[in-house]
Amino acid sequence: MAVTVLFLGPLRDLAGVESREFSAPLDWEGLISSVAPEVAEQLRQARVNVACAGKVLADKASLNAQEGDEVALLPPVSGG
Template sequence: MAVRVLFLGPLRDLAGVPQAEYPAPLDWETLLAAVPPAVAEQLREPPVHVACAGMVLADKADLAARDDDEVALLPPVSGG
């Protein structure tokens, strides 16, 4: 039983992998403890969003991923 976490954009570089699997269930504090420290630091920043099962969470602390869910870590979008 696992949750797949996708590291997108610069978070992928910080994680060193495009995705990882962590034991389910996965909440916000468990996610922060599971990912590499540099990623956890970025996740605490307001512009980084978290999506779970295809839905962007209004509050990252509400993360409640279950077995087979996919969590996407969404860095701020840049461009012009």
């Protein structure tokens, strides 16, 4: 099994896909090195959040996704 990474909003446009599977376990450095450079650049910004297994991580560098986990990459939301 693997970890499913969901690319949401503008990150989906940069990645060119809605989701992608990566080998488990997946940590922050593994994620950064596995995605396109344009996506990695966005992920490093403080305004982008990461959720793992349905919980937004307070520190995205603490990512430790295991087999079957879903990781959502959450771009900032705008609106009024």
